[in-house]
Amino acid sequence: MTTGEPEPQERRFDHAEIEPAWQAAWDDEDVFRIDDEETDPEYVLAMFPYTSGSLHMGHVRNYTITDAYARFERLRGESVLHPMGWDSFGLPAENAAEERDTNPREWTMQCIDSMKDQLGSMGFGYDWEREIATCDPDYYQWNQWLFQQFREEGLVDRRAEEINWCPSCETVLADEQVETPDGSSGEGGVAGEGICWRCDSVVETRELDQWVFTITDYADELLEELDGLDGWPANVREMQRNWIGRQEGDSVEFDLSTGDAVEIFTTRLDTIHGATFFAMSPGHEVVQRMAEAPEEYPEVAEYVERAEAAGDDEDLPETSGAFTGEYAVNPATGEEIPVYVADYVLEDVGTGALYAVPAHDERDHAFAEEHDIPIQQVVEPAEDADASADEIDVQEAAYPEDGVLVNSGEYDGLGSAEAREQFVDVFDGEHRIEFRLRDWLISRQRYWGTPIPMIDCADCGYVPVPDDDLPVELPEFVHTTGNPLDAAEDWKQTSCPECGGDAVRETDTMDTFVDSSWYFLRYCSPDLDDAPFDSDRASDWMPVDQYVGGIEHAVMHLLYARFFTKVLDDVDLLDGGPGSDASGTSSGPWSDGVREPFRNLTNQGMVLGEDGNKMSKSRDNGVSPQRIVDEYGADTARLFIMEAAQPEKEFAWSPEGVESANQFLQGVYELATRVADGDEFGDDHGDVADYVEREIDATAATATEEYEAFRFNHALQSTRELVSLLRRYADRDDAASEPIEQGIDVVARILGPVAPHVAEEIWSLLDRDGLLAEAEWPAAEPPADYEIAQRLVENTREDVRDIVDVADIEDPQSITVAVAPAWKHRAIEIATNADGDVVGAVMSDEELRQKGNEAADFAKDLAGEVEAIDEHLSPDEELAALDRAAWLLRDEFGADVEILHAEDAADDLASASEPGRPAIHIEE
Numbered sequence: 001m002t003t004g005e006p007e008p009q010e011r012r013f014d015h016a017e018i019e020p021a022w023q024a025a026w027d028d029e030d031v032f033r034i035d036d037e038e039t040d041p042e043y044v045l046a047m048f049p050y051t052s053g054s055l056h057m058g059h060v061r062n063y064t065i066t067d068a069y070a071r072f073e074r075l076r077g078e079s080v081l082h083p084m085g086w087d088s089f090g091l092p093a094e095n096a097a098e099e100r101d102t103n104p105r106e107w108t109m110q111c112i113d114s115m116k117d118q119l120g121s122m123g124f125g126y127d128w129e130r131e132i133a134t135c136d137p138d139y140y141q142w143n144q145w146l147f148q149q150f151r152e153e154g155l156v157d158r159r160a161e162e163i164n165w166c167p168s169c170e171t172v173l174a175d176e177q178v179e180t181p182d183g184s185s186g187e188g189g190v191a192g193e194g195i196c197w198r199c200d201s202v203v204e205t206r207e208l209d210q211w212v213f214t215i216t217d218y219a220d221e222l223l224e225e226l227d228g229l230d231g232w233p234a235n236v237r238e239m240q241r242n243w244i245g246r247q248e249g250d251s252v253e254f255d256l257s258t259g260d261a262v263e264i265f266t267t268r269l270d271t272i273h274g275a276t277f278f279a280m281s282p283g284h285e286v287v288q289r290m291a292e293a294p295e296e297y298p299e300v301a302e303y304v305e306r307a308e309a310a311g312d313d314e315d316l317p318e319t320s321g322a323f324t325g326e327y328a329v330n331p332a333t334g335e336e337i338p339v340y341v342a343d344y345v346l347e348d349v350g351t352g353a354l355y356a357v358p359a360h361d362e363r364d365h366a367f368a369e370e371h372d373i374p375i376q377q378v379v380e381p382a383e384d385a386d387a388s389a390d391e392i393d394v395q396e397a398a399y400p401e402d403g404v405l406v407n408s409g410e411y412d413g414l415g416s417a418e419a420r421e422q423f424v425d426v427f428d429g430e431h432r433i434e435f436r437l438r439d440w441l442i443s444r445q446r447y448w449g450t451p452i453p454m455i456d457c458a459d460c461g462y463v464p465v466p467d468d469d470l471p472v473e474l475p476e477f478v479h480t481t482g483n484p485l486d487a488a489e490d491w492k493q494t495s496c497p498e499c500g501g502d503a504v505r506e507t508d509t510m511d512t513f514v515d516s517s518w519y520f521l522r523y524c525s526p527d528l529d530d531a532p533f534d535s536d537r538a539s540d541w542m543p544v545d546q547y548v549g550g551i552e553h554a555v556m557h558l559l560y561a562r563f564f565t566k567v568l569d570d571v572d573l574l575d576g577g578p579g580s581d582a583s584g585t586s587s588g589p590w591s592d593g594v595r596e597p598f599r600n601l602t603n604q605g606m607v608l609g610e611d612g613n614k615m616s617k618s619r620d621n622g623v624s625p626q627r628i629v630d631e632y633g634a635d636t637a638r639l640f641i642m643e644a645a646q647p648e649k650e651f652a653w654s655p656e657g658v659e660s661a662n663q664f665l666q667g668v669y670e671l672a673t674r675v676a677d678g679d680e681f682g683d684d685h686g687d688v689a690d691y692v693e694r695e696i697d698a699t700a701a702t703a704t705e706e707y708e709a710f711r712f713n714h715a716l717q718s719t720r721e722l723v724s725l726l727r728r729y730a731d732r733d734d735a736a737s738e739p740i741e742q743g744i745d746v747v748a749r750i751l752g753p754v755a756p757h758v759a760e761e762i763w764s765l766l767d768r769d770g771l772l773a774e775a776e777w778p779a780a781e782p783p784a785d786y787e788i789a790q791r792l793v794e795n796t797r798e799d800v801r802d803i804v805d806v807a808d809i810e811d812p813q814s815i816t817v818a819v820a821p822a823w824k825h826r827a828i829e830i831a832t833n834a835d836g837d838v839v840g841a842v843m844s845d846e847e848l849r850q851k852g853n854e855a856a857d858f859a860k861d862l863a864g865e866v867e868a869i870d871e872h873l874s875p876d877e878e879l880a881a882l883d884r885a886a887w888l889l890r891d892e893f894g895a896d897v898e899i900l901h902a903e904d905a906a907d908d909l910a911s912a913s914e915p916g917r918p919a920i921h922i923e924e
């Protein structure tokens, strides 16, 4: 059988040859193009890349996932929208332009060219007709137009905002662009200490007039509709929930000895009798006024100065603060309590002022201990609480739970919740819902972004640029230390659209998160020149069915995109979702129209370096995708990545893993060439062939299920198992070509989404019609009784191994396997249906009673384990399953194998057999 076999060399594929060839073939056939007329295609989207110039492994992983899924859906007959574009505005382009003496546009365009090549060489299939770049005026004019829509809708504001200022980038940073020195983001923003996400400089605060989108108008809906996003990871929803940070509480006024009435916000109005001090943030206006009178308030002035400088050179401890010398009257007790300025009171949370109850709040407790302030308990555990009243010592630690009021005068004995409800009225307060979410500050004092389309006129104030004058295009780039738009004098000077007088253009550009908040809509109609997108088509094609990208976008990008989608619905650019659906949310967010952009979300895990650390330049543990493609080909890289872990999990790069992926693909290819050569195999279709064919069907079924669930690695694992079975089978003397060809055909189609070039190559070796990329997914019915038969075979093989082991058999000559007699099957049937008296039920059967003691003993055994009895096959089915698998035993032990019905076996063997557990006899 091995005569005339070609040299192994010739049976390997050359990735450098086949990959570009198949990429060109897909292109020629427009495989990835989707027609505008298509209705509701499967929308598969990867977060578009920032145009840095080179793809890293994180990109490759992200895009392999969506490409594999898109190809899978296409094979299943879906029309699939899988577009790609460029998040191409942003500061790095400006920095690069400075360093390289070029301009941001040129640099960005070069980056796009090169990244597009790299994506192409990975074999990713996009509809390039739909390519967009956010730095293209055809794109960003719609940012400007949408800005005007938002303004007319009352969602744009210009106000003095305390901002994070990076002195080295000379730009405002969003809170999320300010990182804590340990690398986490979103915590170092205004009033915290933090460093710039790009350059690591220490961030300062400044006050500046800024443009904002009032996203807080949508806070409630953004929060509520998270519940309906059940295709999103729970942790992302939780992060959004925390970011929005809804708090329900009350505000109450306290009179201060300064003469001010200061409003506080509390979620625990029930504890008001226990307030032992009052605290305000360093930025609170009353405190600021004190700080401006250092002769009167020297400690306040000094502390405020320290707090404002904090982060520059020193960090303030959590419990830092200063006594103001003033007192506040507690409206509940009439008592005077000392007023402090304290850093733990945040300026932009609530009202920036609070009454503190050290007995029931941990931060207040820590502060009270530090400053020797009394601690007064006013809540004790309710009777049904986990803790009992005498276990609680509030001098030691705060008791923060709800409970029953004590030391609260006439209100003693009242429950916390009732107390809160009554106290709002009693203390003339107001019930309030507060959000942590701030309005979205979109102003950036940088060049490489969308110019905000406003004109500043001395007489008319800020006037919008009329739609007809859009886009406001960026002027030529100039090298300067500050904002290049400020230096572009000719561009800046313009006339007022209202009065015609001299006026200047706004020189702020938009946060690039604006660009990415609606790009998924532009893909629906990328060339439209009279609207940002075709509303009908977008309403039909949206939401994105599968959105895949990094967890670093879990909060801002996803929240902003959700906000945009809701506003676009409200201004009738999209066609109503649940928010405009009178029947409310009971029908879920997807029932009708589009008010949420992303139905299913996957955050791919990190690709770590070989050393298990995050890949980074400084660690020098990065692996360049280009190098892997050059050495092994895109398919190998893609397969390795998809086999390494489920999409959400991180994994470490492994050269052995890459090697193994490559060998696997070469092995499949080699087997395919043997089938294609045609003369090697016979056509004798025996039991073994049946076994192989069942495995092929089972693998197709598993792959379908696992691909659907985004567990590509599981699908690939069973494909590997099938391939090794096919190879073992192919090496047998009695191998028939049909099952092998069928197996390779199915393997090619399962591998198609992940290793598309090799799969095409095999497809053409098998002489199939057309491109695999446009073929059909294999039928995925698992064979009848597959799992139970499989379990029987596995258990039997395991038992044989045990016997060989225990009996110390060196060279087994024959193995006899006897399946249980029909009567035992019958007994089990009766036993599982009996209620209560198992032995009675079994023995009342005429046929079984004739078996006498043997049946009685078996029935007794059954009685003890009737609950644990597994589903099992009939004797004939058991025999057939074992017959099909007999060759596995034969191969493994080099022995003759005989599978018998109990009725045909020796007595002792027959009586030892049980359904699901055949008896085994081994001869040496």
Ligand code: ANZ
Binding pocket: 247, 265, 266, 267, 268, 269, 271, 281, 344, 345, 346, 347, 348, 349, 350, 351, 352, 353, 354, 355, 356, 357, 359, 360, 361, 400
């Ligand atoms: C009195 C009180 C008593 C509070 C008590 C709590 C427990 P969480 O922790 O999410 O429930 N707060 C109000 N404004 C603040 C600000 N600007 N900076 C920092 N903390 C502020 O948050 C609600 C509580 O945070 C509020 O309820 C307030 O303290 C504090 F036993 O008021 B509480």
Ligand code: ZN
Binding pocket: 457, 458, 459, 460, 461, 463, 496, 497, 498, 499, 500, 501, 503
């Ligand atoms: Zn004017």
